[in-house]
Amino acid sequence: MTATETLPAHDVTDLGLAAEGVRRIEWAEREMPVLRLIRERFERERPLDGLRIGACLHVTTETANLMRTLKAGGAEVVLAASNPLSTKDDVAAALVKEYGIGVFARRGEDRDTYYAHLNAVADGHPQITMDDGCDLVSLLHQERPGQIAEVLAGTEETTTGVIRLRAMAADNALGFPVVAVNEAQTKHLFDNRYGTGQSTLDGILRATNLLIAGRNVVVAGYGWVGKGIASRMHGHGAHLAIIEVDPVRALEALMDGFQVMTAAQAAPWGDLFITATGNVNVFRREHFEAMHDGAVMANSGHFDAELDLAALRDMAEGHVREVRDNVQEFDIGGKRLNLVAEGRLVNLGAAEGHPAAVMDMSFANQALSAEYVAKHHGELEATVYVVPEAIDREVARLKLAARGIVIDPMTPEQVAYMSSWQHGT
Secondary structure: OOOOOOOOOOOOOOHHHHHHHHHHHHHHHHHHHHHHHHHHHHHHHHHOOOOEEEEEEEOOOHHHHHHHHHHOOOOOOEEEEEEOOOOOOHHHHHHHHHOOOOOEEOOOOHHHHHHHHHHHHHOOOOOOEOOOOHHHHHHHHHHHHHHHHOEEEEEEEEHHHHHHHHHHHHHOOOOEEEHHHHHHHHHHHHHHHHHHHHHHHHHHHHHHOOOOOOEEEEEEEOHHHHHHHHHHHHOOOEEEEEEEEEEEHHHHHHHHHOOEOOOOOOOHHEEEEEEOOOOOOOOOHHHHHOOOOOOOOEEEEOOOOOEEEHHHHHHHOOOOOEEEOOOEEEEEOEEEEEEEHHOOEEHHHHHOOOOOOHHHHHHHHHHHHHHHHHHHHHHHOOOEEEHHHHHHHHHHHHHHOOOOOOOOOOOOOHHHHHOOOOOOO
């Protein structure tokens, strides 16, 4: 922004961090060629011109490049954090001071501040919502129902948010259409598996400096996120046990070469416990009692509800101390259990989140889905939609093109064969 321009409304930790934020945002952009191509087109075509977008996302360098893309498309954008520990304060400052985007986010903000920031986004009367966990959509429906009619449509980034939205739709409580970006193949096959797999390992290693090789690691949940975490831990030489409630996923974990246990069986066996289920109280008081001295727990699910933290605090009776940055030690009668990043998203609470190359695809889906709902919201009902296949395939095509990779098209004969039922053995 120029010196004569007025800064947008904001609440960030320190605008003096903006220069460092710009430096890191530009570094991330180098790994986001698909989003850059979309931004260049958006600057020419302005498909979001005049629309107000309210976003509740992790305030990271990758998100900053998405916000820049939406603004380039003509949108007025306001951003709040989707997790109290995921905000990068230098990025928040840069978005406000250098890019003219309203941001309400501070790393480590308390619950009251978190919801005050969400309300600040809602005060902008968004016409398109962009969520990571459904908190903004939930706030509008529960506390600001009068604004729902103003919202044309929304997008949702993560598995947990999609689960909440589908529950709302099933109860006929959802007031506008939402595109589940998480369900795009170029999102969940890559972001959830490769992005979360690597960044979860990164967060745990930064916080603990543990040697993974030879350690007993328990992964709760074997969806795309759990598969990614298990794969990366296995690659570092860990012994893996998987906890699952779904018999098909449990069988898949077994066939992938991992042990499958109940939580009760895994509790005394594990050295490192990682939750990735999207559910609540996966590890509880009875499991904490069975864990051995020195066990480490981390969460890679969206909310900090996967570990029963209330029970853990109660068992420690106030004997809690920070033994390393982002590691709390709970002394339970002489046995020490360690919690990483307060039980919040470990990859963002103790590290930088997904690599930019992965978020390039996820946020390309976000940008193109925003363009899609801006054009087609009048044709959509108030329910949850999967990203249109054409968008998914275009993101994959652009990603391959950015890597200089060309794939074969089908020949006319092959097209005819695939569309025919007459050909047999």
